[in-house]
Amino acid sequence: MDRTKVKQDLVPDYRRLLDEELARRYAEKGEQGALLAIFERYGHIVLGICYNHYSNAMDAKEATQKIFIKMSEELKKTPVDKFKPWLLKAITNYIAWNSTNTVPVKQNRIISHSQLEFEEVDSRYEDENVAELIYTIIQRLERDQKECIELFYFNKKDHILIANATGHTPEQVKGYIQKGKIFIKHKVQEALRHVRP
Template identity: 30%
Template sequence: MSYSTSNFSHLSDNELVSAYKTSHDKLLVGELYKRYMHLVLGMCIHYFKDKDVAKDIVLQIFEKLFEELKKREVENFKGWLTFVVRNHCISELRKTQAQLNRDLEYRYEVKMQSIEVEPEIVKEEEEKLEALEKALESLNPFQKKCIELFYLKNMSYTQIVEMTGYSVNEVKSYIQNGKRNLKLLITNSK
């Protein structure tokens, strides 16, 4: 099928996807962009909280669609797009978090190498670590497990839900209450 005009507004999402798979005409994806850019931007702003970053991510996602639509069988474009956006945003957030962790580790190593470590400071840090470990052992098992998975293993709420069988609200509650209880236990142990 040949499209001589760039006005595809009369075509359904499925027709646009099907036509793109055969013609590879990027104007067809451009029509999908017009229809769903606001939805995708809204989702990206939800994840990144920064409109400029979100706009960059929107462009990445629509660039990704050029290849993905050639390979995938898409029956419900809007639902599939929502899935792609969510996964892409989570992936980008993980990359950002991993980079932040590497940067923090590097800064810490540089700082530790550049200062002479005094025995009192080392002892104080060891005591803080011991107090934290002791407080962690005092938490109820649900809070302890969720705290360890979230903070020590860097797992997402979704991953914790899948691993433990708790609901998302339970996981959030266990983490929030566990964090508060840790602060109380550490403060009271001084």
């Protein structure tokens, strides 16, 4: 019994670990299982992103593999505080550096810095005063952004319904919501800095 318990304690369940913990375990202890768990989580996502830049499926697949191989090397060199932004940066860097040698780009979508923002856990957003602040900022948004955000978050409509209601394409709807959210986030963070330094 004791031996089995010890074994269970020693063999970690990588599915339950956070991305940063997996990266740390691979970097410090060389646990290959941690890297494989990262691949299980993000392999298909990296492939999907590569599809935006490579017209051929095999090229996209090859790029995905190379990104992960490079990632395995980079993880050991530099510690990673926030994994998702780091991964996105790694992908965009790889594609940017190899864009001249790869197949002609079909969907040339430039990733701006505004798109590199991820949601962060911040309990302050749950405060009622902050909620009111967010609501007032939404009212100041551009018309399309405001419309899409209100329809999505307040009326609980999905992108297609909003697109049909507003006349935009679903992709445009998604873009308006994302940009509106980033604007709200920046404004809230500015306000919080002034209120609670």
